[in-house]
Amino acid sequence: MKRSLIYILSTLLFISFAKGQDADTTYWTKGGVGTLTFSQVALTNWAAGGDNSVSLNGYFNMFANYAKDKSLWQNELILGYGLINQAGSGFEKTDDRINLITQYGHKINGDNLFWSSMLDFRTQFAEGVNAEGTVISEFMAPGYLLVTTGLDWKPSDKFSLAYSPIAGKFTFVTDQDLANQGAFGVEGAVFDESGNVITEGSTSRSEIGSFLKMKFNNDIAKNVNLESRLELFANYVDNFGNVDVNFDNAIVMKVNNWLTVNWIISLIYDDDIDIEEFDDNDVLVGVGPRTQFKSVFGVGLAYNFGAKKE
Numbered sequence: 001m002k003r004s005l006i007y008i009l010s011t012l013l014f015i016s017f018a019k020g021q022d023a024d025t026t027y028w029t030k031g032g033v034g035t036l037t038f039s040q041v042a043l044t045n046w047a048a049g050g051d052n053s054v055s056l057n058g059y060f061n062m063f064a065n066y067a068k069d070k071s072l073w074q075n076e077l078i079l080g081y082g083l084i085n086q087a088g089s090g091f092e093k094t095d096d097r098i099n100l101i102t103q104y105g106h107k108i109n110g111d112n113l114f115w116s117s118m119l120d121f122r123t124q125f126a127e128g129v130n131a132e133g134t135v136i137s138e139f140m141a142p143g144y145l146l147v148t149t150g151l152d153w154k155p156s157d158k159f160s161l162a163y164s165p166i167a168g169k170f171t172f173v174t175d176q177d178l179a180n181q182g183a184f185g186v187e188g189a190v191f192d193e194s195g196n197v198i199t200e201g202s203t204s205r206s207e208i209g210s211f212l213k214m215k216f217n218n219d220i221a222k223n224v225n226l227e228s229r230l231e232l233f234a235n236y237v238d239n240f241g242n243v244d245v246n247f248d249n250a251i252v253m254k255v256n257n258w259l260t261v262n263w264i265i266s267l268i269y270d271d272d273i274d275i276e277e278f279d280d281n282d283v284l285v286g287v288g289p290r291t292q293f294k295s296v297f298g299v300g301l302a303y304n305f306g307a308k309k310e
Contacts, residue, residue, distance in 0.1 A: 210233070
């Protein structure tokens with residue numbers, strides 16, 4: 001399944017790229033930003049204590065939008081990856097993200113309202129491990145594909161509000177060991193009394209529900225850009241009323257043409273993802289859905305692709 005899905009996504013990307021090259025490029029607007037931050041702490045006989053550390057974080061956000069007559073086709077690719085090595089313990093991930101979004105809209109009322117359909121694909125680059133070194137995630141475990149259709153209101157190029165009364169959310173867990181555990185909401189394996197697998201766990205799960213998305217992108221101060229995206233999904237069938245939340249924020253502060261300060265903040269709540277909670281003595285005290293929060297702050301090199309119309 002993993003190879004098939006990669007092939008399908010690669011084919012779609014190739015077709016989209018080829019179409020964009022063959023079309024009249026005067027209707028395309030392209031741009032983006034890429035940042036690379038590095039930090040190091042080196043201590044020798046430091047009385048106050050502390051550990052040596054090295055960290056590296058990369059973040060890329062690129063877009064290519066096509067607008068002609070009543071048609072609007074928007075494409076966005078977001079990539080993030082970070083590593084840290086503290087006290088010589090080896091490198092561990094601090095960030096890992098792949099997000100590809102393609103959305104087509106057709107104007108139905110003036111310049112602001114669109115009938116819109118969207119594909120949103122998310123996964124990660126590499127495996128993730130817990131404190132005990134056990135693999136708890138990897139590429140396409142999980143992978144998410146969101147398919148929506150509905151209305152998209154764009155009062156300006158800075159803000160949009162989209163609502164889809166019919167949306168499909170597909171979860172993929174292509175690692176069979178994780179699927180057998182029922183990770184990320186898929187149906188787990190059936191075991192006998194000796195712990196042997198009778199029926200393998202499912203490697204995918206389908207949900208149908210409604211979807212709401214708000215997006216804001218604008219300079220909030222001189223040389224300070226904020227991109228904020230809030231996404232809400234409610235399953236019509238299972239646990240209706242529980243809302244999956246994805247809230248992403250990226251603040252990029254431009255110091256000069258090459259130097260930036262960036263702050264990436266993410267908040268996730270998914271009722272299908274169980275998180276282990278430990279006390280101060282590393283004793284397991286609970287397992288269940290939890291609010292996930294991540295903050296990545298860095299100073300480093302940046303390259304701004306600009307917003308170029310061709």
